[in-house]
Amino acid sequence: MGSSQIEGKRQVPAAASRSLKPEDLCRRCDPARFDFKTTDDLVDFVEALGQARAVDAIRFGMGIRRDGFNIFAMGPEGLGRHALVRKLLEQQAPGEQVPSDWCYVFNFETPHKPRALRLPPGRAAKFRQDMAHLVEDLRVGIPAAFETDEYRTRLAEIETEFNDRQAKAIGEIGERARSRRIALLRTPAGFGFAPMQKDKDEVLEPEEFRKLPEPDQHRMQEDIESLQEELERAVHEMPKWRREAQRKLRELNREVTSASVGSLMEEIKAEYEALPEVRAHLGAVQNDVLDHVEIFQQPKEGEQPTLFGIPLPRAESGESLLRRYEVNVLIERSADKGAPIIYEDNPSHDNLVGRIEHVAKMGTLVTDFTLIKAGALHRANGGYLVLDALKVLTQPFAWEALKRALRSREIRAESLGQMLSLVSTVSLEPEPIPLDLKVVLVGQRIFYYLLHAYDPEFGGLFKVVADFEDDMARDPDADSLYARVVATMARADKLRPLDRAAVARAIEHGARVAGDTEKLSMQMHDLADLLRESDHWAATAGRTVTAAEDVERAIRARQERVGRIRQRLQEEISRGTLLIDTVGERAGQVNGLSVATLGGFSFGMPHRITARVRLGGGKVIDIEREAELGGPIHSKGVLILSGYIAGRYAAKTPLSLAASLVFEQSYGGIEGDSASSAELYALLSALAEAPVRQALAVTGSVNQHGDVQAIGGVNEKIEGFFDVCASRGLTGEQGVLIPAANVKHLMLKHEVVEAVSAGKFHIYPVANVDEGIEILTGVPAGQRDALGQFSEGSINGRVEQRLAEFAERLRSFGRSTPERKLARGPKP
C-alpha cells in the first residue's frame, strides 16, 4: 500500500463548509439577563434543585408507615444526597411524636436476662434518680430498723435460744458425765471428757489414772466412750439448729424492715402508678430488698462478719450488690423535640445494635445490666436512622445485623465478640427492645442494583428508592434558580458575594461538568468547592465581591493542579516522542481522540490510528485485541467495520481483504468504540489510497450503515487536540470531526471558541462516514449511480474497485494453484 505525505492545502469539500459557528461551541450564560448585582440580592433557595423525583420518593418513604418501606437514596457522590435527606427529615421529624425512653433494669428472676423498661419521654432520668434516692433512703431506713430495742431484744432471743439449746444439750451431757464423775472440758478446738478426782471437782491427773485398778480404768473409758457418742449426736444436730436460727433471723429481718421498706416503696410506686411494667419491677425490687436486707447493713471496714460468733465468708461487697437496684438509662429524650434523626458515621455492628461492656474484676471479665450501651438503632428508634450504604456494607456483620433488626422489628443488644463466641466470659442476654424506625441508606446506584440482584432480603426491606439526578434541564428559568443556589451556598459558607458575571461563569461550568449545553450538573459538592476556591482567589486579589475572573482562575488553577500527566503527554507530542502530525497528509493514518480519567480529572489526547490492507480472507485484524490491549467494546467497534465494508463494497463478491488496525504508541489498553469512525476512515483511506489531512482529528463511533454516532467526553477530546495544535501554532486548517449528535454537548473552553471565531480552528459535525471521509481526504465520497456504480475517482469508487481487484486476484490465485486445493481435499 502506498502512502504519501504532501504539504499544502487541498480543496475543501462541501461538508467541510458546514463547520460549526462559534456560538454552537459553548452555550454562554449572559450575565445581562440577570437582574441582580451580586448574590446578596438573591433570596435563599431552600428547595432541592432539580431533584423533584428524589424528593417525592423520600417524602413518600417518610410518610408511609408500613414495614419494609425504608428508603435507599441513590446517586453518585457529590450530589448532596445526605444534605437533602437530612433537610427533608428535619422538616418532617419535629412534627412527630417524641418516642419513649428506654432503660435496662435487673431481672430478679433470671439475672442474666436484664429487663427492658419503656418510659414516657423524659421520665427515664427521673426514674434513675428516684431509684438512687430509694436506695439511699433504704440504707438509712433499714439499719435504723435494726437499731430499735425491739429488734435487739428479739435478736437476742434468737441468739439466746440457739445458745441455750446448744448449752442445754452440752450441759445435759455434762451433767450426766458429772454424775459418773467425768468432767466435760472445753478445749481450744472442741470438747473432751476426762475422769474426775473422787473427792474434788478436778480432772484426774494421768499418773493418778494409771494408778487406778484396771477394772476402774476400763469402766471409766467405757463411760467416756458412751458420753462421746452422745456428744457426737448432739454436735451433729447443731448445724440444723443454727440453720433454724438463721431462718428465724431472716424472718425477723424481713418483719422489722418490711414496714420501713414498704412505706418507701409505696411512695415511689405511686409516682409510677400509670406504668404497670415499672410497678411490676418495683414490686420485684421490694421483695428482693426484704430478702437481702443484710446488704444495707454495711459491716465495718476490716471486720469479718459473724453470725453467733461464727465467722461468715466475706461475700460480695454491699456496694456491688446494691447495683442491682440501679437503672441503666439507655435512651433518654427529655431534650428531644419530635422524632430523632440519627446519622451514624461509623455503622459498625456494635455501634448499630449496641454493646455489652465488661469490667475486669479479680482477673476475670464480668458484666451486668448497667454495662449495656445503646447503639444507633436504639437512639433512632421511633425516628430516622441515616446510614451510608458503603460503610454499612464494609463493616463486618453490620449489614446482617441491620437487616435482622429490621426484619424482626426488635433490637437485640449483643457485642460482636459475643455473637461470634470470641469472648467466653460472663455475658448477658438483654430483653430485646421493639424497633420502629425508618432507615435511610445513602449510596451509589451500583450498590442498590447489586443488593437488589444478590440479596434476596434487600427488596423487602428497602422498598422506596430515591434516585437522584446527576443533572437538570437548563431551561431559561434554570439559570436563575442555579444563581440562587450559588447565592445560598455562598451565604451558608460565609463566602464573598458573587457578581452576576461570576455566577454566569459558575453556571457555564455547571453545564461543562454536565457535558451538555442543555443540562446543568447537580454535583453540588463540586459547585461548593468551586465557590470556595473562587472566594480564595477573590481574597488574594483583594476583592470584596467575587468576580468572573476569580471563578475562571479557580477553574484553571484546579486543572493546573491535577494536569501534570496531561502536560507530560502534550510535552511528549511536542517533542516528537509521541508521533502526532497536525499538518500534511498521509493515507491509512488518522488522528483519533481518546479521553483519560485520572483521579476524577478527565482530559483528551490525540492518538495516531493506522490501517494497512492486503489481499486476504476478509478479516480485519484489531491489533489491540490480538495483543489483549483492547476491551470488548473496542473490539465490537472494529467488528462493525468489517460488517460495514463487506455490506457496502463487497455485497456480491467475496471480501478478499486482510486489514490490520492499530492505535500507535498505545501501551495501556484501549476501551470504548468512540474511535471506530477514525478506524474506518483509516481503513477507507488505505483501501482508496487517499491521503488523509493530518490537521484534523476524529471522534465518533460508527454503525454498520455508516452512521456516525454520539460519544462521550467530546469537549475534552476537542480541547486535547486543540492544545496540541495550539502549542505548535494554529494554521487555520486544523479541526476536529465530531458526531453531529454531539453538537448539543459542546461547552468548549474560551480559547477554542476564540480560535474558531478567528477561523484558526474548525469543528465539523458529521452525520455519516461519507461526510467524514470527504472532509478528511478532500475527495468526494461518491454515490452509486443508476447502474449501481460509484462515481469514478470517488473514495467509495476507489474502495470498491480495490476490493474487486483483491477478489479477482484471489480468484486467479486460486485457479493457478489447483494442487493446493486438492491437497486440502474435496469440499462437501
Added chain:
Amino acid sequence: MSIRRITVVQEPARGTRALDAVAEAAAALEAELLGLFLEDVELLHFAGLPFAREIGASARPRGLDVQTMERRLRSQAQEARRALAAAAEGKPVRWSFRVERGSVPAQLRKALGDADLVILLGDGESRRRSAALLSAAEFSSAVAPALERLARALAGDVYRVQLDADEEAIAKLLRELWRGAAGAEAERTGRK
C-alpha cells in the same frame, strides 16, 4: 479512788474491738494495762490421758496428746499477746502481758487481788463459766445497769466486769470511771 491497774483476761480471736476500747479506757484513766492469758491446767491433765479424744464441729472424735495441747495453748497465748499489742499501739498506755498456768478459778482470784478492775473478754460460754466460778464476787443488781452502759461505751463486746470490792466502793469507782471515760471521749472529739 482511782484505777491504777486494769487486768484484761483474754481469750484469743475474740473481742478485738473490745480490747481496743479497754486500751483506750486505760489510756484515759492513766491506768496500767495487763493482759492475762490463763492456761487451764485441767486441759493438760486431760490431754495426758491415754484415751483423750476431742470432739469438734465435725462431730468426729480425734486423738489428743499433751504436746499438741501445749502447742495450741502456746499459739493462743501468742495470738492474745499480738492482739493486746495491736490494741495498745499508738495509745499512751503502759501495758504488759502475762501467761499463767494453773487452775482458772485460782488464777482469777489472784488477778482480782492484784488489779483494781478486771475485765473478762470472751464469749457466752466463758462468761457463764467465769460467773459460775466466781459466784461470790457477783456484783449486785444496783450496779448492773451502770456496768451495762460502761460495757456499751467500751464497744459493746465486753460481757462482764468483775470488781472485788463492796457495793459502796463499786458504785463510787464506777462513777469515777464513767466520768473519766466521758472526759476522754469529749477530749477525743473536741467537745467540752
